[in-house]
Amino acid sequence: MQGAYQGTYQSWQDAPEAFWSRAAENVDWVTPPKTIFDPNQGVYGRWFVDGVMNSCHNAVDRHVEAGRGDACAMIFDSAMTGTVRKFTYAELQTEVQAVAAVLRNLGVTKGDRVVIYMPMIPEAVFSMLACARLGAIHSVVFGGFAAHELATRLDDCQAKVVISASCGLEPGRVVPYKPLLDHAVDLAKVKPDACLIVQRDQHHAVLRYEHGDIDFAQAVEVEKVKGTVVPCEPVLATDPLYVLYTSGTTGQPKGVVRDNGGHAVALMWSMENVYGMRQGDTFWAASDIGWVVGHSYIVYGPLMAGVTTILFEGKPVGTPDAGTYWRVIRDHKVNALFTAPTAFRAIRREDPEAELLTGYDLSSFRTLFLAGERADSETLKWAERHLNVPVIDHWWQTETGWPVACNPVGLELLPVKHGSPATVLPGYQLDALDDEGHLLPRGVLGNLVLKLPLPPGCLVSFWNADQRFRDACLSEFPGYYKTADAGLIDEDGYIFVMARTDDIINCAGHRLSTGAMEEVCAMHPDVAECAVIGVADALKGQVPCAFVVLKNKVERDEALISREVVGLVRDEIGPVAALKTVMVVKRLPKTRSGKILRGTMQKIADGMPWKMPATIDDPAILDEISEILRSHGYAAPSQPVAAIA
Known part of the structure; x- marks a missing residue:
């Protein structure tokens, strides 16, 4: 039936x-x-x-x-x-x-x-x-x-x-x-x-x-x-x-x-x-x-x-505590809440046993909806267990x-x-x-x-930029809109969204362009070139991490330069960018054609299995990147899998 x-x-x-x-x-x-x-x-x-x-x-x-x-x-x-x-x-x-x-x-x-x-x-x-x-x-x-x-x-x-x-x-x-x-x-x-x-x-x-x-x-x-x-x-x-x-x-x-x-x-x-x-x-x-x-x-x-x-x-915490959401639901008899997984990760971190739930009448509450970033299973299960309502990613x-x-x-x-x-x-x-x-x-x-045409309610174009919309979203896969997300559809038709396919990272529900951050990092007078990647973060989903190569004969303190780059990004893009880690490196890993291997760097930073790209210019650079990442608390030991033929 x-x-x-x-x-x-x-x-x-x-x-x-x-x-x-x-x-x-x-x-x-x-x-x-x-x-x-x-x-x-x-x-x-x-x-x-x-x-x-x-x-x-x-x-x-x-x-x-x-x-x-x-x-x-x-x-x-x-x-x-x-x-x-x-x-x-x-x-x-x-x-x-x-x-x-x-x-x-x-x-x-x-x-x-x-x-x-x-x-x-x-x-x-x-x-x-x-x-x-x-x-x-x-x-x-x-x-x-x-x-x-x-x-x-x-x-x-x-x-x-x-x-x-x-x-x-x-x-x-x-x-x-x-x-x-x-x-x-x-x-x-x-x-x-x-x-x-x-x-x-x-x-x-x-x-x-x-x-x-x-x-x-x-x-x-x-x-x-x-x-x-x-x-x-x-x-x-x-x-x-x-x-x-x-x-x-x-x-x-x-x-x-x-x-x-x-x-x-x-x-x-x-x-x-x-x-x-x-x-x-x-x-x-x-x-x-x-x-x-x-x-x-x-x-x-x-x-x-x-x-x-x-x-x-x-905020979900700090205004005044991790029970703020429960107060709002109780006071206004909320039937459904829509928020980002980041909010519940923050609540869970502050109140792991949900002790602050005690005493709040949430009888009006029917459903929790999570969106804005990938909802990790542990946070979702925590919400299900303590709220006893459907938790919908x-x-x-x-x-x-x-x-x-x-x-x-x-x-x-x-x-x-x-x-x-x-x-x-x-x-x-x-x-x-x-x-x-x-x-x-x-x-x-x-x-x-997504197969065209998109349904009502979707974007119709970019402002005064129809061709840019075609080039960015419609041209790569004719007849489709490119979501720029990678994922799979299982045998039951359930969708699993795994990662972004471009340089947009998701930090606490905010979509941030690493390309935009790179442009700002490059504004620093001592920076010759740079790369920004999104690394996994238990609270925010992803946070940006920058690698900068300094210009020749720069003798200033590297730690000071890193702080200045962080400040520059904060001033130009805003604190929402959440860039806190800037690593000074001697060189960036690139293909022979000059493309920076951001995806490989990200996998190393997250401790995931990675492949040595066949087109890499100098494989030794990735070893240097791994060492620097480990010194900053990233990159759990992992070895590259077999190189791509």
């Missing part, structure tokens, strides 16, 4: 356009789409091309119009300040309209770009939805990102306005944002017309009125008092909702473009069928709005589905916008295989190919790829 998952997947396979047409009925359309998919538009085709709608209306106004204005839309819980604020849909509508009015007064109209550089505070969500209300395109940059990184994004999207705050809060410290923003604006070639600044009590920023700085709260309050009404701007389903930048392999940011219509359809389908959420439930994605998880499952997904969303400012990317593979608890709970995010979801056909593009048998490791 066919189960709910298999029956749903089969219905998509048999008639994909009919499947997504039915899903689209959950969206409020100004003009419902007649053409569900047009293969001749966009890079690989476009969904709902003649549909007209507004994402803010679907997240906010339609609930008010349906008589749910008094229902709780969002709960802000700051473990940093002890503040809890709740917003109904009607209150959310008032706040969003006021911010939209301020933006409209600044000349922001449909299609303009607004950069949001904010901590996890309600004003950040209001700002995202206000942009969507106007048909403007928001680009959220993770609060505290270094000025250089912010400047590249300001230039790439040509932001008209920036919305920011005076500071962010971390355990034990306050992080002023305004100096970073000021420096970024100074660096940027394209200057914003204005910067709206939320002044927080913990730190007040100096506003540069001559540069267009505006006090956010004062400007918004004026519009509230006036009762300004800002209607939702009708936009095409194919119009961009946001641009979200993710690390590029060359250090140049990739602006992932998400459209309005497909995004709304996919997220609403996933809230019910993937996450098992129904109207009136409470969903907590313990992420940040700077990442795709925050876009999809703090802001748009839950609100569109009529689900209460939790906006949390804090799932896999997706910034580019897809919603899960590719997951145990779909909203349809049915499939048998769990630790180490696997279960099976592929409707909308996706996932294959494993060899490097020549041939389909691999079940159980054989290869390149994980």
Whole structure:
């Protein structure tokens, strides 16, 4: 007998356009789409091309119009300040309209770009939805990102306005944002017309009125008092909702473009069928709005589905202890939590026997979802044992916008295989190919790829860079989107994602480009060349490790140079880069053609079996690298296996 998952997947396979047409009925359309998919538009085709709608209306106004204005839309819980604020849909509508009015007064109209550089505070969500209300395109940059990184994004999207705050809060410290923003604006070639600044009590920023700085709260309050009404701007389903930048392999940011219509359809389908959420439930994605998880499952997904969303400012440990997550679940009767495995590794490290769970009523809690990096089996089993709820590992990317593979608890709970995010979801056909593009048998490791067209909700291109999108994601395996992940599909159709196939590493759920870090390391005046690899870390999954070759006749202290390189990366990319280990080496292992053997270095660092590349220029260099790694506490003794013929 066919189960709910298999029956749903089969219905998509048999008639994909009919499947997504039915899903689209959950969206409020100004003009419902007649053409569900047009293969001749966009890079690989476009969904709902003649549909007209507004994402803010679907997240906010339609609930008010349906008589749910008094229902709780969002709960802000700051473990940093002890503040809890709740917003109904009607209150959310008032706040969003006021911010939209301020933006409209600044000349922001449909299609303009607004950069949001904010901590996890309600004003950040209001700002995202206000942009969507106007048909403007928001680009959220993770609060505290270094000025250089912010400047590249300001230039790439040509932001008209920036919305920011005076500071962010971390355990034990306050992080002023305004100096970073000021420096970024100074660096940027394209200057914003204005910067709206939320002044927080913990730190007040100096506003540069001559540069267009505006006090956010004062400007918004004026519009509230006036009762300004800002209607939702009708936009095409194919119009961009946001641009979200993710690390590029060359250090140049990739602006992932998400459209309005497909995004709304996919997220609403996933809230019910993937996450098992129904109207009136409470969903907590313990992420940040700077990442795709925050876009999809703090802001748009839950609100569109009529689900209460939790906006949390804090950390899994240290705010004040490793019981913070249990407090939030208890206080707000959370039904499902979505977080990164790193969070649970940190909780487990601080409270290995889960003693802090004692006394917390978690009777509302139904499901834990883990994503953002590979979930190690021991952490997953620890969570299962202590929480007594299904612990669901799932896999997706910034580019897809919603899960590719997951145990779909909203349809049915499939048998769990630790180490696997279960099976592929409707909308996706996932294959494993060899490097020549041939389909691999079940159980054989290869390149994980998604058959085109991608489903609604996935990226449509990179911002102003269609050819770059084709070259980076579609050209290597014609007819497929390259995920840049390596893995296998077993006999039961379960997916095992093993590693990245490019130079993006995953550090505590943050995708970081080692290429970008190498560019910064090379900026140091004493560095001749360098290589950055990701090495395994018990807490963060991976952390970057740098090897630098110094220029000739450099006589300065190597330890001092290493500290300077660490500081340089921190200044240019930000503390999220987490680079702490810089090793000075005499030379880097390379092929005869000059390619640095980063993959081999990474295997040595992780103590894994490795092969002596047949094309290596000088095999003795790898022995030197092994010795240096061991002196830094890496590279458990391992021997190379037989050389590649």
